[in-house]
Structure formats: structure tokens, C-alpha cells
Amino acid sequence: MSKEKQKGILVLEDGAIFEGTSFGASGERAGEVVFNTSMTGYQEILTDPSYKGQIITMTYPLIGNYGINEADSESLKPCAEGFIVKEYSRIVSNWRAKKNLGDFLKEHDVIGLEGIDTRALTKHIRIAGAMKAIISTENFERKHLTEKARSSPGLAGRDLIKEVTSPKTYNWNKNGTHRVVVIDCGVKYNILRELAARDCRVKVVPARTTAREILNFKPDGLLISNGPGDPEGVPYVVETAKQLLGKLPIFGICLGNQILGLSLGGKTYKLKFGHHGGNHPVRDLKTGKLAITVQNHSFCVDIDSLNKNDIEITHINLNDQTLEGIRHRKLPVFSVQFHPEASPGPHDTNYLFDNFVKMIQDNNA
Amino acid sequence: MPKRTDIKKILIIGSGPIIIGQACEFDYSGTQACKTLRSEGFKVILVNSNPATIMTDPETADATYIEPITTDTVRKIIEREKPDALLPTLGGQTALNLAVELYEQGILAKNNVEMIGAKYEAIKKAEDRDLFKEAIKKIGLDIPQSGRAHDLKEARAIAETIGFPVIIRPSFTLGGTGGGIAYNLAEFEGIASQGLKSSPIHEILVEESVLGWKEYELEVMRDLKDNVIIICSIENFDPMGIHTGDSITVAPAQTLTDKEYQAMRNASIKIIREIGVETGGSNIQFAVNPDNGQMVVIEMNPRVSRSSALASKVTGFPIAKIAAKLAVGYTLDEIPNDITRKTPAYFEPTIDYCVVKIPRFTFEKFPAANSVLTISMKSVGEVMGIGRTFKEALQKALRSLEIGVAGLDKKFEHLNAETIQEGLRVPTPDRIFFIKYALQNGMSINEIYDLSKIDRWFLANIQQIVDLEKEVVRYRKKRNIPADLLRKAKQYGFSDIQLARLLKTKDSFIRKMRQENKILPAFKQVDTCGAEFEAYTPYYYSTYETESEN
Structure with a gap:
């Protein structure tokens, strides 16, 4: 019935091994394995630049059902190093679908594995922590791959932004009252779409852009975007943020939150297996309001490291009480660890973009 | 609070x-x-x-x-x-x-x-079709065209404005009793007068038909602080036109992109707020046009429903229990998730398996009853199958029906093409088996879709079951199948009895072969969270995977 399938393998740095069959590109890649608990949105997840350096396993077992369409990507191409599912659907059923997931992965040279006991893999990561791994469709020698996984660079201390940031400055849209500069640490398109939808004229700049260069654009506001990896690996963005504090309204999202945390004198640390999914409960400490949020981060700002005289903790995660948002008490600066732009996931915290625009308006008034 | x-x-x-x-x-x-x-x-x-x-x-x-x-x-x-x-x-x-x-x-x-839980005004707003329609329009959502009638003349006028086919829904009846679908005026008169009779207030709703559209349900919960969460999404295998209670349904939704699912989630949140159900669970139904994604709201149950019971079992989130706590003032963040203990009930369950519900009918006991399925409910119960694939869940559910099949089995002898086409076009409890026969007879997924409007994704999965069966049958003479194929068959939900029938051998032989090859069931947890947190009081389902959690 079906053609001979190609074998594929995932080997973790602790020697654990998961065998399946390949449905994407061939080859061998290294990355840190994380699990994502979203039941929808694999196209957005795959194309989220924050996944650079990571191999994603989806906890929902049936993936590919609605194919790939032209509108839902969050960047130009998939950024993850590998994609692991229980069952890949070759048949695509959705009126917007243009191709199937397997072809999409092949086209962009991403390895996909199916037939994996993804629940076993997820539990392994939950218990032992996210770990480095090799995903391969060519080499199946366990010892060799375990060694390779161990000596792979991982996420800690590494600058992964340079691999996903835009090489040059560009304008996302032409019109808009509020001029917003976005530092592209690996920005998701939906952040830009949300800003554009709120009368912002959005200019996207490479992560290496200096504070002076940014100020030369005479922006009304600055957004520091999401992005992959360890905030301590990108001191140059932290420095830029530090120089811009107080100069204009600043909004940070995800990695942008960690970068602001560092620039305000805080510390960051790595979570055991991170938060990757669309069902994380968060409390707004000021209003008491709750929200179901979208999250995708392996690092976190240490609450105790922040100077509470200057910085207010605005949001907290209800599952593990970790930091989800901060605001400067005097300067127009705020940031959140979760993703108000959603995509994929619930739109509960969409209003934060309104707050940012309001902050810009108040600052200009 | x-x-x-x-x-x-x-x-x-x-x-x-x-x-x-x-x-x-x-x-x-x-x-x-x-x-x-x-x-x-x-x-x-x-x-x-x-x-x-x-x-x-x-x-x-x-x-x-x-x-x-x-x-x-x-x-x-x-x-x-x-x-x-x-x-x-x-x-x-x-x-x-x-x-x-x-x-x-x-x-x-x-x-x-x-x-x-729900105040009088909210119940009225959800149950009275006019008030409901007004509320839905107010929040900018679509709803099928409709009008209320109290006699046949009024009803006829509405039907003629909307155009056939139309759906007739009597007001305030259970399980849609007395309702139906009319394709022409002659059918309409019969169903409408029946509907007027069965409504306690002699009122029917004549509604634009969205027959053949995809049908979805969301289970929504709200607390007194206006926190709203979605517990579960359900996609109907059978398209619009069959009562949800009589439809095969699947959780979670399978063929919605995130953009489409979030539009439905946003709509559900708006609806529960606008209708004003203060606390507890509600069930909201939607229809989606498969050709352009247009979404319309069908109805809302401002109470715990049949689907809530299903959603509770599907996710491990005890909707009735939490609804009771919310009714007396607790908020979702104050109630712990019983299974994980450390996380609150304010979250949205994520599942790492697929669930199929199949209604159980007893037409054999009512030989005079018409077994064609419509918008008034005829089933007397339901079964649920959990699996790591849709195929496994479907076959498990089918054998739980206790109708003499051990999965997507053989049900009839020698059907001609015409009978198969009729079996696909006219929904009856046997339609799922007609799909199998159609595929075995070489009918394409598109042809089956055109007759049944059952989503191609479901049909393609059934095709995989049929193809695997063919492959197994090839080994009939050897009475022995390769271990890999046997493992795959088990992952597709085939029972030993089913495989034995295909290979013309005994199920004890299949069982022995499995044991020799270590193809044994693994037991996985239903834990509300896709294994993200440790589960203290989970329940289990069997499947064929590498790791067992029991």
C-alpha cells in the first residue's frame, strides 16, 4: 500500500532513544527538545523564529490534518530544527490548505518524525528536563549520536538571534499615526500585524541596531520582540535597551521581557522544561483579571532579582508562580513573558497592544 | 472570591x-x-x-x-x-x-x-430563538435566517422567503422532538404541523438550512468574576442535518486551523457573556461552511448538557462538579485541578489522544420506526473510544456498541452500487459501514464526500483502515502476518477477533502471536494536561505505544 518509509531517530543526550519514520527532509540536526501542548497551530509554531535551535514535539498526536496555508506563517520559513509527532496526516482537509505539512518541511529542509510515542518523550522531558538531542534520518548509531548530542551547543549562553533577525531594516507597512520601531530578535509576524491594525507605522530593525540609530528614526515607541534562546547570550540587545530606557515608550514580549529584565538590573534563569503551549493561566496583579495565555519560553526573569522600588511585578503564572510581566514605576516601560499576539492560541491578552498604543499617546501628549 | x-x-x-x-x-x-x-x-x-x-x-x-x-x-x-x-x-x-x-x-x-448558575433572563435569552437571534446579531456574529410561526400559514410564508430546504424546530421540546428537515412544500406541511403539535406553546422555528456544513461544539465555563475558559472542542463526523445526539462526534476538533478555532473560541466567549449565563458550563454549537470557512452560530445550551458529560470524560475536567462550585461563588482560580493538584481549574485542558463518541440505537426493538437520522434525536445511548489515533478510537467505540461488530467490521453481505450510494446519501446508524463498503468497492473519497458531506479527513482515515485490512488479508494463506503489520493493525484499533476473521483463524492465535512479538497494550493517562504536570488521580486508556504508565 504505502511506499517504503524512511527510518528516523531521536537520540537525547542522556542516551534515551526514540525511533520513528521520517516525513520531512533527510539529514541530521542538533537541537534542544521541547514539547508544545497546543492542539492547533502547528504552522504558526513551526514558523515561530523563537524555535531556532530547538526540536519540537507536539503532545497532540494527530498533526497535519488541515495542511499548510498561505496566511498563517509567523515568518518566512520554518525555524525549528526538527518536528516530532505521533501521527502525521498525509491527507489535508481545509478550504485554505495549499499543501501538506510533509512537503512544507521538505521544501524548507526540516526533519520531521512520526510514529513516536510523544507522550513518553514528553514525560521524559518533564521529569529529566529539556535536553540536547540529535534528530537523524541517516545515522542511527546510538552511542555516536548520544555523544554528538552531548557536545552540541544547546541554548545556554548562545546568540541564536543572529540567525533569525532581519539582515536589514524594513518597513512592515506604509501608513499609521504612531511610528513604532521593532527590534527584530526573531519577531513573529502577528506582532507586526497587531501593531499595524492599531494605526502604527511599523519599522523593523536588525537586532544589532544601536540605540542612536533607533532614535534617529524618531520613533514614538519601541517594541522588543520575541526570539530564540538565552537572553544572556545577547548582551548587545540588553545594552541597546538600557540606553533607550526613559527615552521612549517600550513594550517587550517574551525574549523582549527577559532583555528588559536584564537591562533593569534583574537576572534570568533557565526553566526545567519551559512553557510551550496555549493554555497557561496568568493573573494580572493590578486588576486581578485572569487570562489564558500563549507561551513559548525556556528562560525566565527571576522575580527576586528585580528592584521592586523601580519595578512592579504586573503578571504572574498561576501554575508555577513564575514572572509573567513587569512595569517600570516611573518610566513608560512594560513587558510580558507570554504572547499577547497569540498565533497560535487564545486572544485573551490582545488588549496589551492597546495599552502600548495608549502609552505612546500619553507620552506624546 | x-x-x-x-x-x-x-x-x-x-x-x-x-x-x-x-x-x-x-x-x-x-x-x-x-x-x-x-x-x-x-x-x-x-x-x-x-x-x-x-x-x-x-x-x-x-x-x-x-x-x-x-x-x-x-x-x-x-x-x-x-x-x-x-x-x-x-x-x-x-x-x-x-x-x-x-x-x-x-x-x-x-x-x-x-x-x-443561570438567571431567568439568561435562560430565556438562550432558549427563546428570537431573543437568541437578536443577541447573536448584536455581538456581530452570524446565525441562520429564521422566523417563528404559530400556525401553518405563517410557517409557509417564512419557508417561502427563506427557500427550501428548511429546518423546522418546535420551541421548548427535548432532543428536538417533532422537528425535521423539509426539502419541499409537501414535506414542509407535514413536518410543520407535527412540530406545532409537539411544542408546548404551539410554536415552531422555520430556519435556513446549513445542511452539509461542518458542525462543531465548544464546552464553555464562566465564573462570577467573568473568567471564561473552553473545556473542550468537539467536531461532528456527521455534518449538519443530524442531531448531535445522533451524530458520531470526535474530540478535539480535527480540521480547524488555529485561526478558525480561535474565531470560534472568541465567539463562544462573547456569546456566554452576552447571554449572561453567570456561572457553570454551557454548550455552544456552530456550523462552518466547508468551502469558505463561513461560521454561523446554531444554538446554545445554558446548562450542563449531554456534551458536557462527554467533554468531562474526554478531558478529565469535571464540568458538573466545577459548575456546582462556581454557582456558590468560587472562582476558577480558587478551585484546584483534581488530577494535577498543583495547578488551578482556571486553564484549558489539552489532550494527547483522540476521542470518538458513537450513538447507540435500538431500531431492532422498534421495527416500525424510521431509522433515517434527522434533527430529532433517536439514539438511546452512546459509547466512547479513546485512542492515540482517530482510527483506534473509532474502532474501539464501534466494538463497544455491542452490535455484533468487533471494529469497523463486515456488517452486510453483497451490496450493489446503488444500495451503497443510498447508504451514503441517507444518514442511518449504518452509514459508517457503508463508507467502508464504498471504499472497498473502489469509490473515491471525493465521491463519498459528495454523497455524505462527511469531511475528507475522516474518510481518509477510514481509507487507511480499509487499506490495512487488505494488506492483512494478503497473508490469509500463510495464516501468519509480519510483526510490524500486526503492530500497525493494533495501533489502528483492530481487535484480535477482527484480525482473526480476516486471516480466517482463531483470535487466540492472534493473541499468541502478539505475545510472542511483545505487541502488548500500553496504558496511558487521561490527565487534562498532555503530561505537562504529574497526575495524581488520572484514569487510563489502552493503546499500542512503547511506554505504559500503569
Whole structure:
């Protein structure tokens, strides 16, 4: 019935091994394995630049059902190093679908594995922590791959932004009252779409852009975007943020939150297996309001490291009480660890973009 | 906010006799509510006319009245027991209807009984088609065109404006009793007059048909602080035109992109807020045009429903129990998730398996009844299968039906092409088997889709089952199949009996072969969270995977 399938393998740095069959590109890649608990949105997840350096396993077992369409990507191409599912659907059923997931992965040279006991893999990561791994469709020698996984660079201390940031400055849209500069640490398109939808004229700049260069654009506001990896690996963005504090309204999202945390004198640390999914409960400490949020981060700002005289903790995660948002008490600066732009996931915290625009308006008034 | 201390005694109305459209699921939800409220220190007064329920066991409530569920009887009970509150949302449509009558007759006001969970206005807004339509339009969502009629002449005029086919829905009936689909005026007159007769207020709704559209349901919960979460999404295997209770349904939704799912989630949140169901669970149904994604709202149940019971089992999130706690003032973040213990009930369950529900019919006991499925419910129960694939869940559910099949088995002998086409076009309980026969006879997925409007994704999965069966049959002469194929068959949900039939051998032989090759079931947890957190009180399903959690 079906053609001979190609074998594929995932080997973790602790020697654990998961065998399946390949449905994407061939080859061998290294990355840190994380699990994502979203039941929808694999196209957005795959194309989220924050996944650079990571191999994603989806906890929902049936993936590919609605194919790939032209509108839902969050960047130009998939950024993850590998994609692991229980069952890949070759048949695509959705009126917007243009191709199937397997072809999409092949086209962009991403390895996909199916037939994996993804629940076993997820539990392994939950218990032992996210770990480095090799995903391969060519080499199946366990010892060799375990060694390779161990000596792979991982996420800690590494600058992964340079691999996903835009090489040059560009304008996302032409019109808009509020001029917003976005530092592209690996920005998701939906952040830009949300800003554009709120009368912002959005200019996207490479992560290496200096504070002076940014100020030369005479922006009304600055957004520091999401992005992959360890905030301590990108001191140059932290420095830029530090120089811009107080100069204009600043909004940070995800990695942008960690970068602001560092620039305000805080510390960051790595979570055991991170938060990757669309069902994380968060409390707004000021209003008491709750929200179901979208999250995708392996690092976190240490609450105790922040100077509470200057910085207010605005949001907290209800599952593990970790930091989800901060605001400067005097300067127009705020940031959140979760993703108000959603995509994929619930739109509960969409209003934060309104707050940012309001902050810009108040600052200009 | 903490639980209310101004109410001490709560009246709960059960759903009465087991009838089509209202079965043991309301015993389950009502019992959970009674237990929960008692454990919170409230006095629970229960009324249910059906003594053959768990709910009416002496330990369930503080006082149990096995009396007719009528306004007159319940009025007397209220006068005698003097409850502070009435929780009407956990005893199905019967309890909800009675609560409405008690309110309208002024009995609740006179006796100072507060309605908790859903207020009278919210129930009216959800149940009255005109008010509902107005509310949906107000929040900018689409709803099929419709009009209300109180006699045949009025009905005819509406049908002619909308154009055939139209759906006829009698007001305030259970499980859509007396409703139907009319393709022409002659059919219309018959169904409309029947509908007018079966409605207690002689009223029908004549509605634009979205026949063949994809049908979805979302289970929504809200607390007194206006926090709203979605517990579960359900996609109907059978398209619009068949009562959800009679449809094969699948959880979670399988063929919605995130953009489409979030649009539905946003709509559900807007709807529960606009209708004003204060606390607890509601079920909201949508239809989606498969050709352009247009979404319309079909209806809302402002109470715990049959689907809530299913959604609870699907996700591990105890909707009735949490609904009872929300009704007495707790908020979702104050209630712990029973399974993970460390995380709160304010979250959205994520599942790492697929669930298929199949309705169970007993047409063999009613030979005169028409087995064609329409918008009034005919099934008497349902089964649920859990698997790591849709194929596994489907086959498990089919064999749980106890209709003599061990999966997507052989059901008929020699069908001609015409019979198969008819079996695909006209929905009956056997349609799932006709799909198999159609595929075996070389009919393409597109042809089957054109006749049945069952989504191609489901059909493609059934095709995989059929293809695997063919491959197994190739080994019939050898009476021995390769271990890899056997493992795959088990992952596709084939039972040993099914495989034995295909190979013309005994199931004990298949079992032995499995044991020799270590192809054994693994038991995986239902834990609400896709293994993200440790589970303390999970339940299990069997599947064929590498790691067992038992």
C-alpha cells in the first residue's frame, strides 16, 4: 500500500532513544527538545523564529490534518530544527490548505518524525528536563549520536538571534499615526500585524541596531520582540535597551521581557522544561483579571532579582508562580513573558497592544 | 472570591424519567453537584421523579423527594423546605424548563428563592430563538435566517422567503422532538404541523438550512468574576442535518486551523457573556461552511448538557462538579485541578489522544420506526473510544456498541452500487459501514464526500483502515502476518477477533502471536494536561505505544 518509509531517530543526550519514520527532509540536526501542548497551530509554531535551535514535539498526536496555508506563517520559513509527532496526516482537509505539512518541511529542509510515542518523550522531558538531542534520518548509531548530542551547543549562553533577525531594516507597512520601531530578535509576524491594525507605522530593525540609530528614526515607541534562546547570550540587545530606557515608550514580549529584565538590573534563569503551549493561566496583579495565555519560553526573569522600588511585578503564572510581566514605576516601560499576539492560541491578552498604543499617546501628549 | 455564606440550603431538580434526549448523563451531573455542594457544607434538597437513579440514593442529598417534576409539587416542596437557592442548570432541559415556570409563576420570588448558575433572563435569552437571534446579531456574529410561526400559514410564508430546504424546530421540546428537515412544500406541511403539535406553546422555528456544513461544539465555563475558559472542542463526523445526539462526534476538533478555532473560541466567549449565563458550563454549537470557512452560530445550551458529560470524560475536567462550585461563588482560580493538584481549574485542558463518541440505537426493538437520522434525536445511548489515533478510537467505540461488530467490521453481505450510494446519501446508524463498503468497492473519497458531506479527513482515515485490512488479508494463506503489520493493525484499533476473521483463524492465535512479538497494550493517562504536570488521580486508556504508565 504505502511506499517504503524512511527510518528516523531521536537520540537525547542522556542516551534515551526514540525511533520513528521520517516525513520531512533527510539529514541530521542538533537541537534542544521541547514539547508544545497546543492542539492547533502547528504552522504558526513551526514558523515561530523563537524555535531556532530547538526540536519540537507536539503532545497532540494527530498533526497535519488541515495542511499548510498561505496566511498563517509567523515568518518566512520554518525555524525549528526538527518536528516530532505521533501521527502525521498525509491527507489535508481545509478550504485554505495549499499543501501538506510533509512537503512544507521538505521544501524548507526540516526533519520531521512520526510514529513516536510523544507522550513518553514528553514525560521524559518533564521529569529529566529539556535536553540536547540529535534528530537523524541517516545515522542511527546510538552511542555516536548520544555523544554528538552531548557536545552540541544547546541554548545556554548562545546568540541564536543572529540567525533569525532581519539582515536589514524594513518597513512592515506604509501608513499609521504612531511610528513604532521593532527590534527584530526573531519577531513573529502577528506582532507586526497587531501593531499595524492599531494605526502604527511599523519599522523593523536588525537586532544589532544601536540605540542612536533607533532614535534617529524618531520613533514614538519601541517594541522588543520575541526570539530564540538565552537572553544572556545577547548582551548587545540588553545594552541597546538600557540606553533607550526613559527615552521612549517600550513594550517587550517574551525574549523582549527577559532583555528588559536584564537591562533593569534583574537576572534570568533557565526553566526545567519551559512553557510551550496555549493554555497557561496568568493573573494580572493590578486588576486581578485572569487570562489564558500563549507561551513559548525556556528562560525566565527571576522575580527576586528585580528592584521592586523601580519595578512592579504586573503578571504572574498561576501554575508555577513564575514572572509573567513587569512595569517600570516611573518610566513608560512594560513587558510580558507570554504572547499577547497569540498565533497560535487564545486572544485573551490582545488588549496589551492597546495599552502600548495608549502609552505612546500619553507620552506624546 | 470565596464561597457564598448567605445561602445555606439549595434545591436541585433532577431530570426525571430516562427518555430519548435525556438519559443517565444528567443523573451523573446532578449527583456530582449534590455531592460537591454537600461537601461544601450546603444542605441539598433534591427533587426527582425517577427513583432508579444514583442521585436518589439516600446518601446523595439531605432531603430527597421522589415526586413528579411539576410546578405544583415543587412549589409545595419549596414552601416546606424553604431553600435559599435553586440550581437549575444540572438537571437537563426538564429542570431548566421547570425553573422557568417556577419563576414565571412567581413561586421563586414569593418564597425568596434565588436562581443560581443561570438567571431567568439568561435562560430565556438562550432558549427563546428570537431573543437568541437578536443577541447573536448584536455581538456581530452570524446565525441562520429564521422566523417563528404559530400556525401553518405563517410557517409557509417564512419557508417561502427563506427557500427550501428548511429546518423546522418546535420551541421548548427535548432532543428536538417533532422537528425535521423539509426539502419541499409537501414535506414542509407535514413536518410543520407535527412540530406545532409537539411544542408546548404551539410554536415552531422555520430556519435556513446549513445542511452539509461542518458542525462543531465548544464546552464553555464562566465564573462570577467573568473568567471564561473552553473545556473542550468537539467536531461532528456527521455534518449538519443530524442531531448531535445522533451524530458520531470526535474530540478535539480535527480540521480547524488555529485561526478558525480561535474565531470560534472568541465567539463562544462573547456569546456566554452576552447571554449572561453567570456561572457553570454551557454548550455552544456552530456550523462552518466547508468551502469558505463561513461560521454561523446554531444554538446554545445554558446548562450542563449531554456534551458536557462527554467533554468531562474526554478531558478529565469535571464540568458538573466545577459548575456546582462556581454557582456558590468560587472562582476558577480558587478551585484546584483534581488530577494535577498543583495547578488551578482556571486553564484549558489539552489532550494527547483522540476521542470518538458513537450513538447507540435500538431500531431492532422498534421495527416500525424510521431509522433515517434527522434533527430529532433517536439514539438511546452512546459509547466512547479513546485512542492515540482517530482510527483506534473509532474502532474501539464501534466494538463497544455491542452490535455484533468487533471494529469497523463486515456488517452486510453483497451490496450493489446503488444500495451503497443510498447508504451514503441517507444518514442511518449504518452509514459508517457503508463508507467502508464504498471504499472497498473502489469509490473515491471525493465521491463519498459528495454523497455524505462527511469531511475528507475522516474518510481518509477510514481509507487507511480499509487499506490495512487488505494488506492483512494478503497473508490469509500463510495464516501468519509480519510483526510490524500486526503492530500497525493494533495501533489502528483492530481487535484480535477482527484480525482473526480476516486471516480466517482463531483470535487466540492472534493473541499468541502478539505475545510472542511483545505487541502488548500500553496504558496511558487521561490527565487534562498532555503530561505537562504529574497526575495524581488520572484514569487510563489502552493503546499500542512503547511506554505504559500503569
